[in-house]
Amino acid sequence: MDVFDNMLINLRVLQSLQCHNRLDTSNTLFKIHTPAAWLPAWLRRWWGSQTRLTDISRIQTLYNESAQYIKNKNPSYERLQKYMSDSLRGLRNLQTTYMNDPTTVALIDVILDSVECLING
Numbered sequence: 330m331d332v333f334d335n336m337l338i339n340l341r342v343l344q345s346l347q348c349h350n351r352l353d354t355s356n357t358l359f360k361i362h363t364p365a366a367w368l369p370a371w372l373r374r375w376w377g378s379q380t381r382l383t384d385i386s387r388i389q390t391l392y393n394e395s396a397q398y399i400k401n402k403n404p405s406y407e408r409l410q411k412y413m414s415d416s417l418r419g420l421r422n423l424q425t426t427y428m429n430d431p432t433t434v435a436l437i438d439v440i441l442d443s444v445e446c447l448i449n450g
Contacts, residue, residue: 346419
């Protein structure tokens with residue numbers, strides 16, 4: 330898969346986030362943590378050196394790369410713009426997940442604002 334496909338896939342994963350889902354951004358393709366009966370999510374995230382800030386940073390990188398692609402009017406940029414717009418629902422759900430962490434909520438707010446400004450012109 331190329332970089333463009335990876336962006337689309339990761340935006341779709343973000344779109345599918347539900348409230349209280351945990352995101353795993355440790356690989357090229359994002360995924361949603363699935364609970365394992367024998368291994369708590371916090372332990373898996375700790376073992377993989379994953380934190381909220383690293384996840385938010387990787388999400389920000391995804392949107393920055395997508396925005397650059399759109400600004401350059403690369404082929405299929407309209408499709409990417411639609412995927413970005415659709416992914417905002419998942420980001421809002423992620424805010425609900427971390428509602429007790431004002432810093433994380435603020436970081437997600439900044440991403441949401443940036444993406445909405447890009448999409449709405």
